[in-house]
Amino acid sequence: MxxxxxxxxxxxxxxxxxxxxxxxxxxxxxxxxxxxxxxxxxxxxxxxxxxxxxxxxxxxxxxxxxxxxxxxxxxxxxxxxxxxxxxxxxxxxxxxxxxxxxxxxxxxxxxxxxxxxxxxxxxxxxxxxxxxxxxxxxxxxxxxxxxxxxxxxxxxxxxxxxxxxxxxxxxxxxxxxxxxxxxxxxxxxxxxxxxxxxxxxxxxxxxxAAYVRDSVKRLSEEEVSEVDAWFNRNSTHFSIDQQYEDLKGILAGKNLIVVHFESLESFVLDYEFEGQEITPSINKLMENSISFPNVYEQIQEGVSSDSELMFNTGLYPAQKGSAFMSYGENTYFALPKLLQRSGYHTMAVHGDKDTFWNRDIVYPNIGIDDYIHEDLFEDKRYSGLGILDESLFKQSVKEIERTSKPYYSYVMTVTSHTPFTIEEEHRYLGVPGEDNDAGYLESIHYTDYHLGKFYEELEEKGELDNTAIIVFGDHEGIHKYHESALPENNKKVPFFIHIPGMEGMEVDTIGGQVDMLPTILYLLGAEEETYSDKVMGSNLLREGVGSVILSTGEVIGVPHDMDHLTEAPYISNLILTGDYFAVSDTDIDLDDIIEVVHSGERKKDTYLD
Structure with missing residues (x-):
């Protein structure tokens, strides 16, 4: 040797x-x-x-x-x-x-x-x-x-x-x-x-090399101009389909409850086990909802936090890492900040640690007044990744009851997250076996069941008289993390806006999670020119077939402008890494939008039963 x-x-x-x-x-x-x-x-x-x-x-x-x-x-x-x-x-x-x-x-x-x-x-x-x-x-x-x-x-x-x-x-x-x-x-x-x-x-x-570069990133004048130019082109992509023009302002003045449904895939809405619906509560809510069946996930490494970023800020995720972690203190245009400034009380409820994905820093920065995390829950029963969703929804009802109106409540589930090892006592479907497929169906069904109980309790307490409930899936679950014999999902996630008393409608436009915010802003009654230079998505009520760019770079649908769409993730990464809204001339003073949102004027009673 x-x-x-x-x-x-x-x-x-x-x-x-x-x-x-x-x-x-x-x-x-x-x-x-x-x-x-x-x-x-x-x-x-x-x-x-x-x-x-x-x-x-x-x-x-x-x-x-x-x-x-x-x-x-x-x-x-x-x-x-x-x-x-x-x-x-x-x-x-x-x-x-x-x-x-x-x-x-x-x-x-x-x-x-x-x-x-x-x-x-x-x-x-x-x-x-x-x-x-x-x-x-x-x-x-x-x-x-x-x-x-x-x-x-x-x-x-x-x-x-x-x-x-x-x-x-x-x-x-x-x-x-x-x-x-x-x-x-x-x-x-x-x-x-x-x-x-x-x-x-x-x-x-x-x-x-990219990590070192991004850690000291400062936008140059040329890069700021590049982002400005992209937003200028983006302002031409908000032409609304004539059949949806009367929906503008239908959410103005309403309380908003957002249910961020962990790992909810679109295929489960139509799937049954031995004649039992997997998501009967969701299916019932959708009967009185504006639903969007062709929305695709666009998350990157930030997974669930990327979904939150897109929903609340209208920006694509960071191309590396998590925007919540790396750029949590950036200046953002955000839905809760807009609603907060217009008199809403804003809160988020999630059965996990307050520091999870840096939310204790991000939430106040984007306009969340109160963050109800696991330490503040009265019922701390755990399963899988966090506190049971039964406890989550019960806690949410209590928080909603004690808050002032109007309010914005962002409720984020957790029981339906992998590893799908939900306990036998919470397996209501009776799917045999301990494999991932059975665990996924049981977990989704469990959360859906308690979403239904949540809705019933709000209804009994009169909380739904002037309230809309928005539900969306944050990313694939069983098809993302496991081999599965369940039907293919093709990266689709549910997204619908439930308004009690409304006749349901389905909007087939192809889009992604980044399109959710501009759609909601339109329904709140905001004028497109007040946010077209702040959000990167496009209204799902727009004209045409629609299109989406996935996180892999794949484009689905028929883009209004292919180059514009494919540049979007890169432009968003510049916005995030260079804190664009803090250094550009873009006015994110929200007064122009607030006037409409706060007015509560709704001309859309024809959509209500």
Missing amino acids: DRMIKRLTKNKWTLPLILVVVLYLKSLFLLVTLYEASPRIFLMSLLSFAPISVIVSFSFLFEGRKKLIYLFLVNAFYSITFYADMTYFDGLNRLFSLYVLYLKNISPEFAASTGEYFMNLNFLVFTDLPFALYFVVKSKGIVKRETEAVKRNREATLKKISLFGTAFAMSFIVMLTQFFTVSKTAGIENYENHALMLSPVGNHMINM
Whole structure:
């Protein structure tokens, strides 16, 4: 062993080349795990050599055991990172990133939704580390450290720098050539392809550079002008379909209750188990609602918090990480802030920690007066990821009763979130088995049942006389996190606005979650020109078939302006990373909108029974 260690460390190239091969094999293993074993995956994996060589080239700056230690730490770092990639990709279809490390306030219960991914073959990436560590420890006393004379030897130092410079330059040039070539390739806009097209190591290098850039981001004058120009074009996309013109102002002056329904997919609305509806309460509410059956999820890494961002601010999510975490203190135009300024009391009710997704910081910033979190609940019974939704809805009724009117209440469920391990006593459907499909149906049905009880209690207390209830699904649940035999959902999420006494109507326009806010603003009676330079979505009551850009870059429908739509996520990312509303000339003084919303004038009694 001693002789082998001496021989391996004597040659300056041997150990670096070994590490290049080891990291390449781990990258290949990662790619096969994320995608599939195929000739194409193998060929694409060759893109890993250049970025790996860039990282390994720094080892030439070290001698003796310092080089061994550096190479071991690089191997350990990327082994841990690749393992995190495989685990993270299972849940979010993307690689782990530094932006996720920023999510310091994520609730501990979040681990429950990803814990099932940890016990698998992914641990194979660590198999060589004990041997490498033994090699490093064993080398002590065998591989002599540099002497002070060598350290002071200018010629030796120049040789090290020259060797490093040559290795770094060659691999870096090849890597940049690859990146520029791939950046023009179809599919690069889909983040799910980044591990394959950029290579795992290359993707993380780009991610780290982007993280550093965004942490010190300041919008240039050119970028501010670019955002301004996008909003100017956006103002032409609000032409309302004539058949919906009379809906304008139908929500003016009403109390608004928003039910953010965790993991609610569209297919469950029409699905039955042995003749039992999965969502009978929702289906009944929709009989007196404006419903939008063609709305798609557009979340990024912020998952549920991204849905909140889109619903309340009309902005697309951050392209990396979570806007709630990274940009929670930005200046925002937001629905609760608008309603707050127009005399509404605003509150949010959620059965989780107040720091979950940084909501304790974000909510006051977007205009939420009171945040009722788990510490303030009277009934703290838990299931899965947080407090039971039965408790959530009972607490919400109490908060609504004691608040002043008009009010805006944002109620966010949690029991229907993965891991779908709802207790037997709460399984009302009787779906047999303990698999994810059964757990999902039971969890959704449970939350739906207590949504119905919530509605009945509000009705009994006379709270619905001048109230509208908005319900939307934040993202897919069973199809997002698990393999499933349930019907395909194709990323659709329910969205409907229930007004007691209203004759139901269905609006088939294709759209996304970013379109919810401009639709609600129209129904509140706000004039389009007062918010068209503040929100990025488009009114779902607009003319035409409609369109949506998914988080993968895929476009569905018929865009009014394809370039405008495909630029939207990039523009929104500029707004978030550069705090656009704080530095631009855009007036987010809400007085022009407030006058209409606060008036309570409604001309739409023809829609009521």
